[in-house]
Amino acid sequence: MSAPQNFKNHARFDPKFHFFTVPLALLCFLASILHVWKQQTPANVLLVPVTIVLFMTVGIARGYALQVQDRLIRLEESLRMERLGISHAGLTIRQFVALRFASDAELPALTERARTEKLSSKQIKEAIVNWRADYDRV
Structure with a gap:
C-alpha cells in the first residue's frame, strides 16, 4: 500500500x-x-x-x-455497532457503507448524526476525523 x-x-x-x-x-x-x-x-x-x-x-x-x-458491509457494521452498544435502526445501506470508515470512538456520535440529519454517504465520510481504512472493497 x-x-x-x-x-x-x-x-x-x-x-x-x-x-x-x-x-x-x-x-x-x-x-x-x-x-x-x-x-x-x-x-x-x-x-x-x-x-x-x-x-x-x-x-x-x-x-x-x-x-x-x-x-x-451492512452485516459487519451491524455487528460492530451491536458490540459497541450503538443502535443502527433507521440507517440506510449507503450510510452503513460510509460509516465503516469511522473509528470506534467517533462511530456513536456519527451514527446518531447520520440518522437524525439524514446525512448522505459523502457527508458522513467528510465528517470522519479518524479514518478507518477498508482496503478490501473493490
Missing part, C-alpha cells in the same frame, strides 16, 4: 474491470455498429443486440458484486 487511506483517496478502481472489460465491451459494441453501417448483413445486424447484451451483462455483474459487498 502506498499512502494511508483517507477521504480523498479511498475510491478504488479494479483494473481488470475498469481498464479492460468495460473498454473491450464498449469497443465490441462500437465495432458492431460500424459493421452494420458499412455492410448490412443479417449477421452484422444481429451483432448489435448481442454486443448490447454483452455490455449490459458486464454492468449488471458489477452491480451485483457491489450489492453483495454492500450487504456484507
